Amino acid sequence: MRMSAIGCPRTARFLAVGAALVMAAVCVRAAQAPAGQAGAAPAAQPPDFSRVEIKTTKVANNLYTLEGQGGMIGALVGPDGVLLVDTQFAPLTDKIVAAVRQISNMPIRFVIDTHVHGDHTGGNENLARLGATIFSRDELRWRLAHPNPTAAGAPGTPAPAGALPKMTYDGPVTFHLNGEEVQAIPIRRAHTDGDTLVRFVNADALMTGDYFRSVGYPNIDRNNGGSLNGMLEGLGITIGMAGPNTKVIPGHGPTADRSGVTFHRDMLLAVRDRVAQLIQQGRTEQEVIAARLTAAYDARVQPANQQNADRFVGQVYAELKAAR
Ligand SMILES: [Zn+2]
Numbered sequence: 001m002r003m004s005a006i007g008c009p010r011t012a013r014f015l016a017v018g019a020a021l022v023m024a025a026v027c028v029r030a031a032q033a034p035a036g037q038a039g040a041a042p043a044a045q046p047p048d049f050s051r052v053e054i055k056t057t058k059v060a061n062n063l064y065t066l067e068g069q070g071g072m073i074g075a076l077v078g079p080d081g082v083l084l085v086d087t088q089f090a091p092l093t094d095k096i097v098a099a100v101r102q103i104s105n106m107p108i109r110f111v112i113d114t115h116v117h118g119d120h121t122g123g124n125e126n127l128a129r130l131g132a133t134i135f136s137r138d139e140l141r142w143r144l145a146h147p148n149p150t151a152a153g154a155p156g157t158p159a160p161a162g163a164l165p166k167m168t169y170d171g172p173v174t175f176h177l178n179g180e181e182v183q184a185i186p187i188r189r190a191h192t193d194g195d196t197l198v199r200f201v202n203a204d205a206l207m208t209g210d211y212f213r214s215v216g217y218p219n220i221d222r223n224n225g226g227s228l229n230g231m232l233e234g235l236g237i238t239i240g241m242a243g244p245n246t247k248v249i250p251g252h253g254p255t256a257d258r259s260g261v262t263f264h265r266d267m268l269l270a271v272r273d274r275v276a277q278l279i280q281q282g283r284t285e286q287e288v289i290a291a292r293l294t295a296a297y298d299a300r301v302q303p304a305n306q307q308n309a310d311r312f313v314g315q316v317y318a319e320l321k322a323a324r
Contacts, residue, residue, distance in 0.1 A: 049091040054099040059247055059255065060203040062178055066099050068092050070119030071251045074207050075100055076200065078178025081109035084132070085198050085207050086251075087123030096123060097130070108132045110175060112184050113165060114209025114251065115192045116143045116224060125163035135173065136165040137186055139225065140194030148223050187211055187234040191218075191251075193225025197238065205247040206238055212261055214253030215302050217294060217312035218268060220319065228272060228319045235265040267297050275316045279324070285317045 055067045059074075066073040073096065074085035082104050088096060100108060111128075113121050113136040121144065124134055141164050147156025175182040181201040188195075190211035198207040210219065211234040220226045242248060242258035249255050274293045283291075294301070294309040303309045 047089075047091070049089065052092060052095065054092070054095050056099050056102060057255075059205055059249065060200075062180070063200055063203040063205055064103055065249060065255065066096060068095065070122065071114070071117070071210065072207075072249060074198065074200075074205075074249060075103065076178055076180055076182060076203075077104035077106065078180070079106065080177035081106045083110040083112070083175060083177060083182060084108060084127070085112050086114055086120040086209070087111060087127055089119060089122040090126055093123045093126035110135065110177075112136070112182075112196060112198055113140055114198065114207065115195045115211075116140045117192070117210065117221075120209065120251065121159070121163065124165070125160055128162050128166070133167060134163075134165040135167045135169065135184060137194040137196055138168045138170055140192070140196075141165045141168050143192070143194060143224060185237075187230065187237065189225055189227040189230035190234040191226050191231065192221050193230075195230075195234065197234065197241075199241060203247070204243065204245060205249060206242060207249045208234070208238060208251060210251035211235065212238060212248065212250045212256075212264060214248075214250045214256040214260055214264075216252065217301055217303050217308050218264070218315075219311065220315040222315060222318065228268075228316055232265065232268060232272075235261055235268070239265065263300070267294075267301070271297075271313065272316055272320070275313065276320055279317065279320055285314060285321075288317050289313050 049069065052069045057065045057067070059065055062076060062078045064075045064077070066075055068088055069092065070088040071086045073088060076083040082100055108127060108130060109132060111124065111132045111134045113124065113134060128134055144159040144164055147158060149156055169184065171186065173184040180203060183199040183201065185197040185199060187197050191209060195209055195211050211231050218231055220228055220231055238248065238261050239258055242261065244258060246258060247255050248257055248261055271293050275288055278288045278291060289310045293313055298309065
């Protein structure tokens with residue numbers, strides 16, 4: 001059975017940043033909880049990663065996506081070695097490496113983390129142990145080492161030293177390997193404050209991490225430094241870099257294109273403007289959420305549940321309210 005790459009509600013993700021196993025447990029618990037009670041169900045079962053299969057898809061030339069559970073992985077292969085974008089959950093590393101071995105027998109040399117969430121960085125330590133050098137924004141590394149408290153108020157579990165990126169950057173970085181130019185481009189304060197857009201120039205592909213997703217509503221993880229304006233800026237940068245044939249690979253959901261990102265950005269703008277109107281009218285957060293402002297977009301956005309839409313509207317409300 002192939003488990004859904006969008007199976008983990010992002011409400012769960014930002015509760016336990018950087019602690020892959022804890023994150024996975026939270027993820028599974030949330031997935032099993034009834035609507036409205038994510039994370040509150042008793043008797044959490046350990047996650048069964050044994051059932052996850054890695055689906056490899058050729059995107060272009062020597063670029064592939066590896067879909068398992070958690071964020072989408074990108075794999076650039078060739079004679080200079082393998083570069084991965086993101087690492088999913090730690091228990092999946094063996095399967096991910098086995099999938100890479102199907103498309104390359106060269107070592108995994110580089111990893112770029114798109115953002116801090118455990119379903120994108122959980123395999124860092126394993127891959128570093130296998131010899132990969134991990135790259136990320138400065139902010140991402142700091143948050144892995146200094147995670148937020150859990151929703152219950154317990155201290156967050158810092159990522160082990162071996163999981164922390166060895167190379168960090170604050171401006172764009174370019175990798176030159178396998179005949180490709182791979183650009184790691186900081187996107188400030190978007191989904192989190194440590195987001196990176198990864199551009200494969202020759203393959204004409206962009207990997208966005210979670211500031212763009214092709215299924216479900218955005219998650220503005222304000223607890224990890226994310227912001228509505230940063231999301232809009234990141235989406236705008238992505239639209240500006242994309243041509244009509246550019247493959248846009250989101251953190252979750254199928255590969256999209258520029259028109260898909262444009263739809264997503266326009267939806268975000270429209271919801272923002274409606275929320276702003278209702279705040280102007282003095283509505284409370286509960287009233288704004290109850291207005292179901294996203295309903296017209298549900299058919300295309302395909303949220304897993306109403307919570308997914310409500311969380312997004314609540315995040316927009318919180319940011320606009322705080323800015324007043
Ligand atoms: Zn995320």
